[in-house]
Amino acid sequence: MKKILVINPNSSQEMTRAIDMTVQSYSADRFDADTVCLEGAPPFIGCCADQVKAGTFLLKMIQQKEASYDGFIVACHLDPCLDGAKETTRKPVMGIGEVSMRMAPLLGRTFSVVGSSPATTLLKRRLVEKYGLERFMASVRAPGIDWEGSQEEKLIKAAAQAVNEDGAEVIVLGCAGFSGLDRRIEASVGVPVLDGVVCALIAMEGILQYKG
Numbered sequence: 001m002k003k004i005l006v007i008n009p010n011s012s013q014e015m016t017r018a019i020d021m022t023v024q025s026y027s028a029d030r031f032d033a034d035t036v037c038l039e040g041a042p043p044f045i046g047c048c049a050d051q052v053k054a055g056t057f058l059l060k061m062i063q064q065k066e067a068s069y070d071g072f073i074v075a076c077h078l079d080p081c082l083d084g085a086k087e088t089t090r091k092p093v094m095g096i097g098e099v100s101m102r103m104a105p106l107l108g109r110t111f112s113v114v115g116s117s118p119a120t121t122l123l124k125r126r127l128v129e130k131y132g133l134e135r136f137m138a139s140v141r142a143p144g145i146d147w148e149g150s151q152e153e154k155l156i157k158a159a160a161q162a163v164n165e166d167g168a169e170v171i172v173l174g175c176a177g178f179s180g181l182d183r184r185i186e187a188s189v190g191v192p193v194l195d196g197v198v199c200a201l202i203a204m205e206g207i208l209q210y211k212g
Contacts, residue, residue, distance in 0.1 A: 001031055001032055002205075002209075004027075004069060004204055005034055005036065005065055006034065006036070006200075007036055007062075007072060008176060009055075009075070010037060010044055010045050011037055011043050013037060015177045022195065023197065023201065030205065036061070038061060041058075045078055054081065055084060058080065058085055062085055062089055062093070066089050066091065070091060071091055072093045073197075073200045074093065074094070074095045075196075077124070077173075077174045092204060092211075095200070096200045097196060101127075102131065108168075108169025108170040110167055111170040111171065112137070112139045112141055113141070113174040114159050114171055114173060115174035116174065120142070139168065141162045143155065155185055156184075168191065169192075171185065171189065173195055174196075179196075182194065182198070
C-alpha cells in the first residue's frame with residue numbers, strides 16, 4: 001500500500017489535527033497517510049519571511065522521510081518552498097495551492113480564492129500568476145478584519161461575494177486550516193468549493209497509482 005506524508009509547514013498542532021481529520025477520512029483503506037507539522041517553524045505562514053523560515057524545516061523533513069514515503073504533500077495554500085521541495089526528492093511533491101487552483105478550471109470557467117486574511121491577498125495573486133492561471137481568476141477574497149461571526153460564517157460571506165460580485169464559478173479555499181468546511185460552504189453559495197488538502201490527496205493518489 002502506498003504511503004503519503006502530508007506536511008503542515010507551520011508549527012500549529014491545532015491546524016495539523018484539522019488537516020489530519022480530512023486526510024484520514026479521505027484515505028480510508030486505499031492508502032496510508034500521516035500528517036505532521038514542523039517544530040520550530042512559524043505558527044502561521046502569512047508572509048514571505050514565514051515561507052523562508054519554514055522552508056529549511058520542510059526540506060529537512062522530506063530528506064529525513066524520503067525512504068519511508070511514496071509521495072509528499074505540502075499543506076499550506078501559499079506552497080512555501082515547493083520548488084525546493086521538488087528538487088529535494090525524486091518522489092512526487094505537491095502543494096495544495098497549486099493542485100487546487102489547477103483543478104478549479106476543470107469545474108468552472110472562473111475561480112476565486114478565499115483566504116484567511118487580507119494580508120495574504122497579494123501573495124495569493126502572485127501565486128496565481130506564477131502558475132499561469134490569471135485568465136481563470138475571478139478574484140482573491142478574504143473575510144474583513146471587522147466582520148463578526150464564526151470562521152465558517154465569515155468564509156461563507158466572502159465566498160458569496162466572490163460568486164455574486166466577481167462572477168466566480170468555483171471557490172478555492174485558500175488555507176489548509178479550512179479543511180473540512182468545503183461541503184458546508186458549497187451548500188451555502190451554490191458553486192463547487194475545493195478543499196486543497198482533498199485536491200492534493202486526489203492528485204497524489206492518482207499519480208502513485210499511475211506510476212505503479
